[in-house]
Amino acid sequence: MADSLAELQDALDTFVEERNWAQFHTPKNLAMGVAIEAAEIMEHFLWCSGDESYSLPDDKRAEVANEIGDVLMYLLGLGRALDVDIIAAAREKLVINREKYPIEKAKGRATKYVDLD
Amino acid sequence: MADSLAELQDALDTFVEERNWAQFHTPKNLAMGVAIEAAEIMEHFLWCSGDESYSLPDDKRAEVANEIGDVLMYLLGLGRALDVDIIAAAREKLVINREKYPIEKAKGRATKYVDLD
Amino acid sequence: MADSLAELQDALDTFVEERNWAQFHTPKNLAMGVAIEAAEIMEHFLWCSGDESYSLPDDKRAEVANEIGDVLMYLLGLGRALDVDIIAAAREKLVINREKYPIEKAKGRATKYVDLD
């Protein structure tokens, strides 16, 4: 993770340290933070159709970008607290998913994908 | 985002294309995916205290890492679908947070932080 | 709440007492429980369209019913822990919503509804 994500991580660490907030940032609370911000992303898509969800008005899109930023920050914080490299974790999960959903079986089938967990 | 996260993004794009799954990956559905996987992270921390949440058993920690990977993959997919650079989004939100929670006022105060949105 | 919901509440109280689980059922944890089970409902609808979501296969529908039951149980537990009557809470919120979304303005407009919070 020796790149822009690592820089973001450092900026976040400083932000938290300066405010003495590490005491509140337990893995349990950070996991809640990820879920809360994820729901705030979702709120912008509640009443639109799948097709409509591609074309948010500019102000909504900016708000969604903010919430995406929040999720990533909490996720990085959680990774830090648990000593989990979030990119490595995603890479490893992708390997699992490739095996779980072989191309020939999964191609174009949402029903197959539904069982993803 | 010219680094390991971009590589992950490319690997994800290939994974989705090979399975012809882009049709299901609307921003609306990807936002749901982020929230669902975020809840799966949280499930591992439901009954423990904040302190206990630092010391997960190894098998639980590996499962949490998997769920973290899932959240990151859906988040990247959502960023791709909306043309939002997720790292830039987090950097910009951090700038907002620095102004919203000035050090002298926020230091050590969870009550202040509670109002974060 | 002097009816079937109250009976369910009593059955839940007994279930929790018999297992000595009240110690884990803080409002914080019960709120997490509601959110986790809500996400499990959602998981069944991730890849289907709005129209398709009406016609779940029987086994999926039974699983969704189970998750709905879980959400209601955690919600009742949370209401109990905070001394909030969940039906009265919904009635009062409905009064607020009636004022917030007057019929003449809100009729048939999801865009209006989007701002519901």
Place this chain on the structure above:
Amino acid sequence: MADSLAELQDALDTFVEERNWAQFHTPKNLAMGVAIEAAEIMEHFLWCSGDESYSLPDDKRAEVANEIGDVLMYLLGLGRALDVDIIAAAREKLVINREKYPIEKAKGRATKYVDLD
């Protein structure tokens, strides 16, 4: 469900019909609504400890009651859309839970309870 919850259901039906909103209230969207409002409950408990979560300030408690009301309304709407009696669903899930967590094994053990799904 022939009681106060049924009355609430009727009031909700009228509210939705008067605004012609049934078109937006697919099971998929209502499931998202439950999850979004569940996260809004959770937000009030993010930075407090389990013990602190019992003693919310009055204004926060009123806000939590509102969010609880929102969750119940979406849950009822979802039950209606899928023809699921939410109280019966909870009762049936409770029967399952009694078998899954026998008193003698589960008593006082969160670790056991952690495996609840």
